[in-house]
Amino acid sequence: MILVTGxxxxxxxxxxxxxxxxGYRTVVFDNLSRGHREMVLSGEWVQGDLGDGxxxxxxxxxxxxxxxxxxxxxxxxxxxxxxxHEYYMNxxxxxxxxxxxxLKTGVDRIVFSSSAAxxxxxxxxxxxxxxxxxxxxxxxxTKLIFENILRQYARTYGIRFIxxxxxxxxxxxxxxxxxxxxxxxxxxxxxxxxxxxxRRPEITIHGADYDTPDGTxxxxxxxxxxxxxxxxxxxxxxxxxxxxEFYNLGSGSGFSVREVIRSAEKVxxxxxxxxxxxxxxxxxxxxxxxSRKIEKELGWKPVCSDLDTIMDTAxxxxxxxxxxx
Ligand SMILES: NC(=O)c1ccc[n+]([C@@H]2O[C@H](COP(=O)([O-])OP(=O)(O)OC[C@H]3O[C@@H](n4cnc5c(N)ncnc54)[C@H](O)[C@@H]3O)[C@@H](O)[C@H]2O)c1
Numbered sequence: 001m002i003l004v005t006g007x008x009x010x011x012x013x014x015x016x017x018x019x020x021x022x023g024y025r026t027v028v029f030d031n032l033s034r035g036h037r038e039m040v041l042s043g044e045w046v047q048g049d050l051g052d053g054x055x056x057x058x059x060x061x062x063x064x065x066x067x068x069x070x071x072x073x074x075x076x077x078x079x080x081x082x083x084x085h086e087y088y089m090n091x092x093x094x095x096x097x098x099x100x101x102x103l104k105t106g107v108d109r110i111v112f113s114s115s116a117a118x119x120x121x122x123x124x125x126x127x128x129x130x131x132x133x134x135x136x137x138x139x140x141x142t143k144l145i146f147e148n149i150l151r152q153y154a155r156t157y158g159i160r161f162i163x164x165x166x167x168x169x170x171x172x173x174x175x176x177x178x179x180x181x182x183x184x185x186x187x188x189x190x191x192x193x194x195x196x197x198x199r200r201p202e203i204t205i206h207g208a209d210y211d212t213p214d215g216t217x218x219x220x221x222x223x224x225x226x227x228x229x230x231x232x233x234x235x236x237x238x239x240x241x242x243x244x245e246f247y248n249l250g251s252g253s254g255f256s257v258r259e260v261i262r263s264a265e266k267v268x269x270x271x272x273x274x275x276x277x278x279x280x281x282x283x284x285x286x287x288x289x290x291s292r293k294i295e296k297e298l299g300w301k302p303v304c305s306d307l308d309t310i311m312d313t314a315x316x317x318x319x320x321x322x323x324x325x
Contacts, residue, residue, distance in 0.1 A: 001025045001063045002235065003107075004043075005050065005098060006071030008035030010180045011113065011169055014228040015069060017041055017178065022232050027063040029056065030072060039178045050094030056101035067109035067238060069231050070098060073142070076186055077117065080139035091142035092149075099153055108158055109238040110150070111231050114165045114246070116220075116287060118144045126290035129165070129246050136282045147246065160243040162234040167220040167250035167289045169227055171310035172317030179317030180224075188260055189221070189310065193318045196270040203272060205257050207279030216257035218286040220250035223310050226302040233298040247298070250289025251305035259307065267311040 002019055006012040007028030012035070016026050026043035029050075037045070044063055048055040050072055059065070073091045074080065080087040102110065117140030118133045135141045153159040170189045172179030180190050188203075195203040208215040230249055237243065255263075261272050294300045304313070319325040 001027060001065045003027055003029055003060060003063070003065040003068045004071065005029045005068065006035065006073065006113075008032060008037055008040050009071055010182065011166075011224055011227055012069075012071035013039035013041070013178050014173060014224045015071070015231050016043055017173065018225070018228040018232060024232075024235075027059060027065065029059055034074070034182065036181060041177060050090065050097055053097040053101050056098055057104050060101055060105040060107055065105070065107055067111075067235055068098065068102060068107060069111045069235070070095065071113045073113065075115075075139065076184075077137045077139045078186070080142070081137055084138045087138050087142050092145050095146045096149065099149070099159065102159070103157055109160045109235070111234040111238065112146065112150060112161060112163045114143045114147055114163045115140060116165055116167045116248070116250070116289065118147065118165060121284055122287060125286055126252060126288045127248065128290045129248055129293055151244065154244045160238050162238060162243055163246045164230055164234060165246060165248050166227055167222055167248070167287065169224050170221040170314060171223040171225065171304065172313045174225060174304065174313050176313075176316050176320060179314065179321065181321060188219070188257065189264075189314050190318060192261055192264045192272055193268070193315060196264055196268045196272045197319070197323065199322060201273065202275045203261065204275045204277040206277050206283060208276045209279070210285040212256055212285055214256050214258045217283055218254035218256045218288065220252070220254050220288045221260075221305065221307065221310055222249055222251045222302060223305040223313070226251075226305050230294065230298070230300050233294075233300055237298055245297070247294035248289040248291050249294065249300075250291050251302050252289060252291055254286055254288040255307050260311075263307045263311045264315070267308060267315050
């Protein structure tokens with residue numbers, strides 16, 4: 001039995017789906033502060049908060065949990081700068097409660113959802129795992145702190161962990177059952193689709209004067225299904241092989257904001273209204289991952305992370321969710 005914290009969220013719910021397909025049993029632990037109960041398509045369900053150590057230990061004992069996949073977190077960069085206290089309490093203190101519950105119940109395996117935000121400004125591209133970690137916002141800071149706690153708990157208490165540093169998760173379940181629904185939404189793909197279908201007046205390009213071929217920022221988008229699949233590989237590795245590792249998860253190819261908009265227009269057949277705005281502080285021109293390490297060591301291969309597949313699956317989901325089509 002696998003405990004999936006944050007399993008009612010965008011990536012966690014996709015992970016539950018793929019774990020079920022691969023024969024794992026799951027129990028989701030989520031407080032629904034940002035997630036949706038109906039996104040949890042299978043397995044057991046506990047509504048609870050990471051702040052409640054007894055509820056965590058209770059769920060682990062009741063369902064005979066053997067390993068944990070830890071998605072639950074607050075994950076908005078801007079919000080983290082405005083409300084740092086909440087981010088440290090939720091992402092760091094909440095994570096410590098989870099580790100304590102694991103130690104109390106004898107569970108020693110955990111896969112952690114980390115982020116490209118641990119790196120900060122890129123010093124070299126593509127970004128490899130050995131790149132310096134200098135987060136430029138509170139959110140990235142909380143992820144780095146928890147990675148360091150995991151390192152320490154591995155040394156002192158024998159916790160076996162793998163930390164997956166995601167770049168930009170995008171796309172939806174290829175079968176159309178689940179997908180992205182954040183409020184507020186800050187991710188480019190759903191924002192562009194909202195603009196295409198008139199749910200927002202336009203999409204703002206934050207800076208069109210970057211040193212990139214079309215002047216807009218380049219990011220590495222990885223399909224949520226490919227991301228979810230990596231967690232199954234990580235769980236398998238924790239059972240058998242060496243652990244205490246950090247892996248990037250990206251597609252290795254970057255797309256600019258304008259390329260994402262063009263792909264949305266192609267896939268939807270609709271015009272995306274665009275407004276050019278000023279650069280946002282702390283937005284690097286390019287962020288592209290090297291995922292060679294996880295490809296080599298765990299055999300991960302992105303299979304649906306090309307931009308048009310990302311857009312096509314996201315569009316099918318988006319229309320169903322927000323237009324009932
Ligand atoms: N979406 C991305 O592109 C991306 C990129 C890098 C890292 N990540 C990380 O991946 C994880 C999942 O991201 P997501 O996009 O699915 O986010 P999400 O907000 O959709 O899901 C997070 C889930 O955690 C739950 N949660 C939050 N705090 C909780 C608490 N204290 N107790 C119990 N449940 C709690 C929320 O209700 C939600 O269901 C996060 O840890 C995030 O930091 C996401």
